[in-house]
Amino acid sequence: MHLKIALVFIYILVHLHWSGTVDICLEDEDCKIFDVYDKTVTAIPEKLKDGAHEIYFVNSQIPVIPKGVLSKNTQIKKIEFLGTSTHSVEVGAFEGLPDITTIEISGTNVTSLPVGVFKDLNNLQKLVLKNNKIYSLENGLFDDLKKLQALYLHMNEISSIEEGTFDNLENLLILNLAKNNLGSVSTSLFSNLKSLKLFRLYENQLTALPDGIFDNLPDLTEIALQELQQDLFVGFPSLKILTLHNNQLTSLSNFLFEEMLKITELSLSHNNLTHLPTGVFSPLKMLKKLDLSSNQFSIISADFFEGLEKLTDLNLQDNNIESLKQEDFKKLKSLSMLKLGNNKLQSLPGEVFDALPKLRKLYLNKNPWKCDCNLLPFYEWMKNNMAKIRSKAPEVCEFPKNLLNQLIISLIEEQLICLTTSPTTIPTLHTTTASTTNSQTLRFPSEIQ
Numbered sequence: 001m002h003l004k005i006a007l008v009f010i011y012i013l014v015h016l017h018w019s020g021t022v023d024i025c026l027e028d029e030d031c032k033i034f035d036v037y038d039k040t041v042t043a044i045p046e047k048l049k050d051g052a053h054e055i056y057f058v059n060s061q062i063p064v065i066p067k068g069v070l071s072k073n074t075q076i077k078k079i080e081f082l083g084t085s086t087h088s089v090e091v092g093a094f095e096g097l098p099d100i101t102t103i104e105i106s107g108t109n110v111t112s113l114p115v116g117v118f119k120d121l122n123n124l125q126k127l128v129l130k131n132n133k134i135y136s137l138e139n140g141l142f143d144d145l146k147k148l149q150a151l152y153l154h155m156n157e158i159s160s161i162e163e164g165t166f167d168n169l170e171n172l173l174i175l176n177l178a179k180n181n182l183g184s185v186s187t188s189l190f191s192n193l194k195s196l197k198l199f200r201l202y203e204n205q206l207t208a209l210p211d212g213i214f215d216n217l218p219d220l221t222e223i224a225l226q227e228l229q230q231d232l233f234v235g236f237p238s239l240k241i242l243t244l245h246n247n248q249l250t251s252l253s254n255f256l257f258e259e260m261l262k263i264t265e266l267s268l269s270h271n272n273l274t275h276l277p278t279g280v281f282s283p284l285k286m287l288k289k290l291d292l293s294s295n296q297f298s299i300i301s302a303d304f305f306e307g308l309e310k311l312t313d314l315n316l317q318d319n320n321i322e323s324l325k326q327e328d329f330k331k332l333k334s335l336s337m338l339k340l341g342n343n344k345l346q347s348l349p350g351e352v353f354d355a356l357p358k359l360r361k362l363y364l365n366k367n368p369w370k371c372d373c374n375l376l377p378f379y380e381w382m383k384n385n386m387a388k389i390r391s392k393a394p395e396v397c398e399f400p401k402n403l404l405n406q407l408i409i410s411l412i413e414e415q416l417i418c419l420t421t422s423p424t425t426i427p428t429l430h431t432t433t434a435s436t437t438n439s440q441t442l443r444f445p446s447e448i449q
Contacts, residue, residue, distance in 0.1 A: 157180065170193075241263070314332065
């Protein structure tokens with residue numbers, strides 16, 4: 001929390017076009033001294049204020065980070081270049097900083113980093129190089145970073161990584177290579193990362209992953225990928241979070257999740273799934289959160305959720321779901337949150353959620369609700385369960401035109417009527433009629449069977 005306060009303060013100062021030193025003293029903590037430089041700065045000062053151990057260059061006009069420029073500031077523990085005009089980082093740029101633990105260079109024009117740029121940074125724990133224009137990584141670049149725990153390389157243009165690049169990162173816990181241009185990776189590229197717990201590789205140009213790519217990574221607890229060979233996830237006893245979003249997946253293998261017994265969170269959002277194999281999730285006995293949002297589902301079946309007795313959160317928003325039945329959710333006895341926003345629901349049965357005894361949060365907004373007599377049973381359910389409906393935008397009518405954008409819950413029963421062209425179309429119903437122009441018949445909800 002204290003860190004967030006400090007960062008917000010720095011952000012405000014920068015946007016006020018302020019540069020200089022900030023002393024932030026938080027209760028029960030030592031004072032921290034930050035040096036902050038904005039877009040008016042064109043070069044890195046050779047000597048920073050004594051005691052300043054966190055340095056921020058934000059939108060600064062610094063084209064090059066030169067060799068030895070910070071060597072007189074041995075107290076630095078953290079330095080960040082955020083949105084600067086930097087295009088080059090020289091070998092030895094960070095020499096003379098024995099205690100530095102965090103370096104970030106993000107949102108710059110840097111296209112490559114020379115081997116030796118991180119030489120002798122024996123205490124570096126976090127390296128963030130995201131959202132630059134880096135196109136390749138050379139073997140030896142990270143060799144001196146024995147204590148590195150987190151490496152963020154996402155949102156670059158990386159198309160090639162030399163063999164051995166990550167071999168010395170024996171303590172690495174987090175590796176993010178998402179949103180690059182990788183067309184292939186080798187089995188051995190990550191084989192020495194035996195401590196790795198979180199690995200992200202989605203949104204690249206990969207068409208396949210080599211067999212055994214994760215064989216030597218037994219401690220992985222979170223994987224974010226895009227390609228799904230049937231046996232890809234065999235041998236992950238510790239995996240808890242799996243992210244497979246933002247791909248073009250149209251189907252899943254029946255046995256894809258067969259050995260993933262400890263998974264608690266699974267995201268398949270932003271794909272093109274229209275159907276799921278019966279019981280595809282049944283091995284996931286510990287699954288609590290399932291995200292199927294932003295796919296192409298038009299129908300939902302109870303078979304999709306076979307074995308998910310512990311599921312608490314289900315996200316189905318941003319699909320094409322047109323109808324739901326009570327039976328669809330009958331196997332989700334622990335479900336407490338359900339998101340159905342932005343689908344194509346026009347009406348729902350009144351009992352549709354009766355199979356969910358623990359439901360506490362329901363999201364239904366941005367559906368094209370048809371406010372006629374068919375909606376009445378669900379309208380009654382909504383009135384009796386308002387505490388469960390948590391949509392940020394209220395549920396409103398899209399049809400008929402005279403009720404457009406009316407809050408469903410604000411309507412009265414007499415407004416929920418059905419129009420037919422002729423009473424002969426409903427011969428088995430006893431209705432109360434009223435003459436209208438165009439010879440239409442009004443059916444009132446109290447008489448609908």
